[in-house]
Amino acid sequence: MNKEQYWKENVILIVKLLLTWFIFTFGLSTFAANFLNNFEFFGVKIGFFLANQGSILFFILIIYIYIKKISKLDKKYSISE
Template identity: 35%
Template structure:
């Protein structure tokens, strides 16, 4: 694999991961907190409607998980394409 094709494949993989993470971020923050809130509010979690819970706390937990997921996957992509920092 040439250096240029390696760089293109690396950025393609990086942008693919970023796209996936941003889609999850959007669905959790905007979707669960606003768009799907009326449907989710029919489910109770700890005495509160689920839509409210996602808007107030659930999205924060999901974002923290997304940070660790992104870091792990980005490390794998870096190693795969020889871009890791040692």
């Protein structure tokens, strides 16, 4: 088992997911909020929704993606609890 390679792939995965979250949170909900506020979803402006609830929901999705990907990485390197 190559622990260094496992850890390297794990860190790369974390960085990619956090970078995606950062882009979503600040890119869409902060910089594009004025544009997104032109659209509504159940009477709530999309820019407002993304700034408040969307980033949290997206973070939960990222946690789910991390769990799935790290499980595959664990199998690849034969790591168990």
